[in-house]
Structures are given as C-alpha cells and as structure tokens.
Amino acid sequence: MTLQEKINSNPYLKVSNCTDIADIEYAIDQLHILDAEYGTNNKTLLKLWAQFLNKKNKFEATQIGC
Numbered sequence: 001m002t003l004q005e006k007i008n009s010n011p012y013l014k015v016s017n018c019t020d021i022a023d024i025e026y027a028i029d030q031l032h033i034l035d036a037e038y039g040t041n042n043k044t045l046l047k048l049w050a051q052f053l054n055k056k057n058k059f060e061a062t063q064i065g066c
Helices: 003-009 021-038 043-064
Strands: none
Touching: 003 021, 003 043, 021 043
16 A cells, blocks of 8 residues: 555544544554654655644644633
8 A cells, every 4th residue: 555545544644634632643643653664754744744733733722722
C-alpha cells in the first residue's frame, strides 16, 4: 500500500474529520507511525504535520479561552 493510500484509508488523517483534541492526538500518533515507515522528511507527511499541529493549537487556544 502506498503512503497516499494509507492516508486516504485512515479517516483520522483528514484534518476536517478531527473534531476534538482526542482525535488530533490519535491522528498525531498515526503520523508518528507513518514517519517511522516513510521518513520524517517526507513532504506529504510534513504537510499533514503542519495542518494537524495548527488545528491542535487552535483547539488548545479555544480551551484556554484565548
């Protein structure tokens, strides 16, 4: 299975499907697994990391009341 197929088959790896911090944490765990398999410098994974970390920061800011 290719990286893109793995990403497409995992609903948690679609940023819009993550509706709370627990979903984001699970997605990040899945990204760690893909990093181990495909390398931490993979452009596709780096883009996903950026999207998920941005969304996580937004969730955390909302919880703090910022």
